[in-house]
Amino acid sequence: MKQKLIFLLLVLFITTTEESYSQMAKFKALFLYNFTQNVEWPSNANQNEFVITVIGDKEMAAELQKLAQVKKVGTKTIVIKESSQIKSLTDSHVIFLSSGKSSLMSMLSAEQQENPTLLISSKEGLCNDGAAISFTTVDGKLRYEICSSNIEKHGLKVNTKLLSLGIPVN
Amino acid sequence: MNLRHLLIILLAATFFSHSFAQEPTQSKTREEVLNMTMEEMSSLPLEELMELMDIVGVSSIEELYDLLLNKNVVSASKKEESVFDSPLSTTVLSHDQIIASGATCIEEALRLVPGVIVREKTNGNYDVHIRGNDNLPSKNLLLYSENMNTLVMINGRPVFNYSHGGILWETLPVSFEDIDRIEVVRGPSSALYGPNAVSGAINIITQTIDYNTPLLSGNFNGGSQNTYIGDLALRKQVSDKISLGVTGNFETRDRKTDEIFIYSRDGAQLSVDGENVDDGYFTLDEINRMRSGEQEIWPPYMVGDEVYDIYKSFPNPERSKYRYGVNGYLNIDPTSQTSINLMGGYQNSEVMTSTMGDVPTPYSTKIASTGYLDLRAKIHDFSLQANYNGGTIDYMSGNEGFELDNEQYSFLAEYNKTFSNLSVRPGVSYQSISYDDSKHISEIGKGYLNQKQTINIFAGSLRLDYMPTERLRLVAALRAEKYNNMDDVYASWQFVSSYKLNDKNLIRAVYSRANQSAFLVNTYSNYTWNIVNMEFPRIMQFDGHTDNKLKTMDMVELGFRSRPDKSILIDVEAFYNRSKDFVALAPDMTSLAVFNPLEVIAETQAPDINAIVNLSFQNMDLISNQLGASVSVDWVLSEKLMATGHFTYQKTTVDNYVPYSRNEILGYQATIAQSDPDLMAKIGQALVDYGTGVATGEIDPTQQTYAVINSVSETPEGEEDDFEHKATPSYWGSLSFSYRPWKKFEFFPQAYFYGDQSFTNQYGIIDIEKSININAKASYKATDNLTFFVNCRNLLNTEKTQFAYMDKIGGLYLAGLSFKW
Structure with a gap:
């Protein structure tokens, strides 16, 4: 009887909200799209389409796909690619690295050092490993850490608005 | 601070908190934001998007x-x-x-x-x-x-x-x-x-x-x-x-x-005002009057002008x-x-x-x-x-x-x-x-x-x-x-x-x-404890070693x-x-000594024989x-x-x-020292050596007040x-x-x-x-x-x-x- 009671209590407590999961991914995708509006890629970047590669996060990739259906970056069509590894990722304008792959950021940064690519991490604190932007939460609010030098060393230009709205990281 | 003061602080804090708390002023409700389409939100500038996200908030689960x-x-x-x-x-x-x-x-x-x-x-x-x-x-x-x-x-x-x-x-x-x-x-x-x-x-x-x-x-x-x-x-x-x-x-x-525990060290009988007591918790006043065997358990002594006693040891028990x-x-x-x-x-x-x-x-x-x-x-x-x-x-x-x-x-x-x-x-x-x-x-x-x-x-x-x-x-x-x-x-x-x-x-x-790391006591100790609250031994010498392994x-x-x-x-x-x-403190040697050698040589007192113990912080x-x-x-x-x-x-x-504990090892060494078949001869020789040393000036009797009889460094197997x-x-x-x-x-x-x-x-x-x-x-x-x-x-x-x-x-x-x- 006691065991049943405990089980019932657990069932009562466990009210997992799928909505909560998707809201975070949805807003991260919206933020990411907005970042692209505030960063300028050099003329030698992929001219045909705007490629966003998502490493290790299916949920994020799905939200970005929804965006890609309704939005463009400039005149370019947005193409979402998924990958489970960091090697051989060419022609990406943006690479988004999931939390589970965060240990690979320094390797990813080295792999992409010659490319005009905006590196974004889902996990905070990765600007020191080469991320241009790291998502974080502050007092229950979604925010982002931003490192201007990590953006500029890939040949990208960032406007002051994006810098001022983020948490600057040296 | 009493309960009333605590309540006043709590109420005041509530008042000021409500006075200064800022309510959100955003115009949209959470539901309205959640009902917005992806296309609508993606058209907003970043600062407005951030405001909407703040309304939705990172979910508790996230x-x-x-x-x-x-x-x-x-x-x-x-x-x-x-x-x-x-x-x-x-x-x-x-x-x-x-x-x-x-x-x-x-x-x-x-x-x-x-x-x-x-x-x-x-x-x-x-x-x-x-x-x-x-x-x-x-x-x-x-x-x-x-x-x-x-x-x-x-x-x-x-x-x-x-x-x-x-x-x-x-x-x-x-x-x-x-x-x-x-x-x-x-x-x-x-x-x-x-x-x-x-x-x-x-x-x-x-x-x-x-x-x-x-x-x-x-x-x-x-x-x-x-x-x-x-x-x-x-x-x-x-x-x-x-x-x-x-x-x-x-x-x-x-x-x-406010009582502290007193142990009966090595079975010595504790007493307060002459009445035997077991080890346990006592007030400072009781400990101040307590004896362990014949010795005061916490005798006061002077350090400069200051009395070091049980009350200085426990100023706020x-x-x-x-x-x-x-x-x-x-x-x-x-x-x-x-x-x-x-x-x-x-x-x-x-x-x-x-x-x-x-x-x-x-x-x-x-x-x-x-x-x-x-x-x-x-x-x-x-x-x-x-x-x-x-x-x-x-x-x-x-x-x-x-x-x-x-x-x-x-x-x-x-x-x-x-x-x-x-x-x-x-x-x-x-x-x-x-x-x-x-x-x-x-x-x-x-x-x-x-x-x-x-x-x-x-x-x-x-x-x-x-x-x-x-x-x-x-x-x-x-x-x-x-x-x-x-x-x-x-x-x-x-x-x-x-x-x-x-x-x-x-x-x-x-x-x-x-x-x-090396510790200071393990490395540099050089401390002589003239014991006044135990019957045995009379002196403990503590030494460190600079070459202890870590x-x-x-x-x-x-x-x-x-x-x-x-x-x-x-x-x-x-x-x-x-x-x-x-590295720990452990016995090196126990020595028997005559602690009144001059009086024994002068034949005014019987020999006062007790032990000197050498311990060191050793591997x-x-x-x-x-x-x-x-x-x-x-x-x-x-x-x-x-x-x-x-x-x-x-x-x-x-x-x-x-x-074996330290004192069990010391007891073992003391027993061997006391069982020495040549003990009487060695006491005589120790007194002769001490007297000769004093006479020739090699021993300062005000510094070395004892004559060592024999020493044992064996430890029990x-x-x-x-x-x-x-x-x-x-x-x-x-x-x-x-x-x-x-x-x-x-x-x-x-x-x-x-x-x-x-x-x-x-x-x-x-x-x-x-x-x-x-x-x-x-x-x-x-x-x-x-x-x-x-x-x-x-x-x-x-x-x-x-x-x-x-x-x-x-x-x-x-x-x-x-x-x-």
Whole structure:
């Protein structure tokens, strides 16, 4: 009887909200799209389409796909690619690295050092490993850490608005 | 402070909180935002999108994932990384987690950490050991129950007692308002942090001051046993380049009694006013009149103009803890690649806890007054840290020779270079640690150092972190140390490999070695104790050795970390470690002597024969072997419920175990000396030699008042192997829940439990029963800025002893508030 009671209590407590999961991914995708509006890629970047590669996060990739259906970056069509590894990722304008792959950021940064690519991490604190932007939460609010030098060393230009709205990281 | 004052403070805080609280002014409701289409939202500028996100808010469950399951850690690799990826056994306690748990001090918060056993000695004073291995060697001083195996740091600055070895928790100047997180690394870590990180390292990381930091924040607890604990912080980022702050904290707690325990040492009959009594708890007045056999148990004596008596030893026997600390912070970021952090502070403390010496009671009063200055700088890939700790610590108030001034200087320079998949971190460090008792003793010879003595440590280190593939990580950390008093160079290392089976599962293996540092008492002791409260022996001479080997631990560890679902994190670690080269106080020799040689030569008195004992801090043959495993689970069950639990099982056996106490060995030696068939002839010869020496001027009878008859250095045989060491319980752990039925209310119950233990020191064996300690904190968030709470520690008021000879720990019932503006 006691065991049943405990089980019932657990069932009562466990009210997992799928909505909560998707809201975070949805807003991260919206933020990411907005970042692209505030960063300028050099003329030698992929001219045909705007490629966003998502490493290790299916949920994020799905939200970005929804965006890609309704939005463009400039005149370019947005193409979402998924990958489970960091090697051989060419022609990406943006690479988004999931939390589970965060240990690979320094390797990813080295792999992409010659490319005009905006590196974004889902996990905070990765600007020191080469991320241009790291998502974080502050007092229950979604925010982002931003490192201007990590953006500029890939040949990208960032406007002051994006810098001022983020948490600057040296 | 009485209840009425407390209520006034609570009401006033509520009023001001409501007055200053700001309500959100956004025009859209959460539902309206959630109903917006992707296309609508994607057309908004970033600042408006951020406002909408703020209305929706990061869901509670996402916050819980971040708080509990997605933490970052710095201490395991000296770089920020996910706890999941940490190559070592690592736990991070966040500020919010600590506050939610209701822990009343740092030591108590460590009950949330897997593998850490925490036992309360007196109200607010704790024994903390990572994985146990405590009280080794046993059958010796209570000093060896202190944790000499764990290096505690504040932002990487060692806060360690190099005098005797151990951690003086009450002298930590910081408190919860200062702390961002506590990082605990289990397993030998000297290669990363230097000596004394033998069983692990605890790094207390202070908060970063930025534009999000509240200008004023604090918390206050008050309740039973006159317990009042408070914290206040005033911090501000004044410009993009400069931030500063000042914090203060205080804590005062009472015991439930003002009596202290007196043991009957070696069976001597205790008596008060002529009436025989058993060992037990007595008032100071009773102890002042107490005898052990024929001797006064606590005779007063003069040190200069001051009387050293039981009342000086225990100035506040009803109080268990009193401390306060202040800290100042200044952070400057002159360029984007340079940061300078300066931190300084002061603390004052007085605690009643277990003794570090050999007195008729297991209690002592420790009084400390210390300050520090810590400079950390980062210039591109270089990091530098230089700091000073200093002050005065009286380890046993009212006992001459235990009050010491100390100065510790540390310098560390490291360079970190990352090449794609390889990170290289060379470093050099220097530590100079000085203790000086000469200003606190009446004459040279009354202290155990009798002068300023110094230990210098120069070290070089190298850490390589290599990822040959995206899944495989190999780490090698090496360190070599040179001491000023030993020829040997001490090497410590960590070799780690981890392999990510996939994003959700990681396996790892560690082989590591770490060593203690030299301690001042082990190295430089030179103390003569003329005993006045025991019949035997008459003199004890304590000496240190500059060539003692340093205790080392080797460990092999296998770990498995799994994230089967985004809501759960499971961490399993199995470890085997072997420790050797323990250093402890042990008998060298017992000599019989005539203590009235001139009177015997003059034939005015019969010979007064007693013993002189020579002891030294020496290496033991003892080897400790520990096999164990810890499992921890962090589980976010829902937005309302979060569970964390950990369980450790271990078995420790010792080889070359000496089943005799110091006094049993001395008794053995004395028996041999007294059984000497030539004893009478040797007494005569000793007197002749003494008389001749005095006559020729070779002996000054005012300095050497005795004539040595014979000496014995043999020790009893019978060392045992594979002896089960029971001072560490075979199991311990914790289970806690955070339950938030409503957004403003949080209930945090915790059960901390451990198994039976058997603690042995030189005066007896104390069995500690298995126990469960139930704690609970209920918090109500009145506004975003103000939270009220009630907090019960040991809710069931079990009144059990958690640590040998120390107080029975009852319930502690507190109420309070925390605020931020």
